[in-house]
Amino acid sequence: KAGVTQTPRYLIKTRGQQVTLSCSPISGHRSVSWYQQTPGQGLQFLFEYFSETQRNKGNFPGRFSGRQFSNSRSEMNVSTLELGDSALYLCASSLGPTEASEQYFGPGTRLTVT
Amino acid sequence: QQQVKQSPQSLIVQKGGISIINCAYENTAFDYFPWYQQFPGKGPALLIAIRPDVSEKKEGRFTISFNKSAKQFSLHIMDSQPGDSATYFCASKGGADGLTFGKGTHLIIQP
Numbered sequence: 029k030a031g032v033t034q035t036p037r038y039l040i041k042t043r044g045q046q047v048t049l050s051c052s053p054i055s056g057h058r059s060v061s062w063y064q065q066t067p068g069q070g071l072q073f074l075f076e077y078f079s080e081t082q083r084n085k086g087n088f089p090g091r092f093s094g095r096q097f098s099n100s101r102s103e104m105n106v107s108t109l110e111l112g113d114s115a116l117y118l119c120a121s122s123l124g125p126t127e128a129s130e131q132y133f134g135p136g137t138r139l140t141v142t
Numbered sequence: 143q144q145q146v147k148q149s150p151q152s153l154i155v156q157k158g159g160i161s162i163i164n165c166a167y168e169n170t171a172f173d174y175f176p177w178y179q180q181f182p183g184k185g186p187a188l189l190i191a192i193r194p195d196v197s198e199k200k201e202g203r204f205t206i207s208f209n210k211s212a213k214q215f216s217l218h219i220m221d222s223q224p225g226d227s228a229t230y231f232c233a234s235k236g237g238a239d240g241l242t243f244g245k246g247t248h249l250i251i252q253p
Contacts, residue, residue: 070231070246071241125238126238130188131176133186134185
């Protein structure tokens with residue numbers, strides 16, 4: 029069974045632009061969570077989607093948003109990019125709601141903001 | 143802020159030795175404690191996880207020990223191998239919250 033796929037793998041954007049990242053969960057998985065990984069702050073939870081509904085959101089500004097489609101694929105969007113948004117963005121896939129299911133991570137999208 | 147404190151930050155172990163990484167949490171609502179392994183350029187890979195109804199879980203060379211009263215849990219890697227060299231993250235979770243991660247331990251196994 030294929031793992032979690034994320035596209036693109038690498039991205040370079042300019043400050044002030046917006047960016048959309050995509051995540052395809054493991055086949056049959058219905059929950060997608062997003063995390064940001066930076067050297068300074070480590071791994072931080074962004075949000076979780078299950079059945080196209082956002083179930084929870086971490087402590088990030090409103091510039092960070094996401095959505096989930098009926099096929100469980102998910103996108104996250106960051107508007108008005110700042111230099112501090114440079115990070116590895118990770119998507120994690122779960123069979124069901126994350127309180128009852130293990131999370132499996134994709135390889136991430138490396139975003140560089142210049 | 144709910145925190146998970148992980149130690150040590152870095153660890154060097156000889157091949158065949160035991161690697162031990164410790165974590166402590168604050169939130170008593172946490173009820174799921176996974177460990178992830180991450181290689182450079184890769185996403186974290188789920189290694190082993192435990193829930194607080196048991197004090198120990200073993201899978202191959204990897205063991206989680208859990209102390210609910212002390213709010214601590216640890217990862218033991220037996221017979222450590224050079225291929226185990228990676229960054230290890232503990233995490234904790236309660237209910238519908240996202241995973242709260244420790245800062246990571248950079249493990250080097252010397253041949």
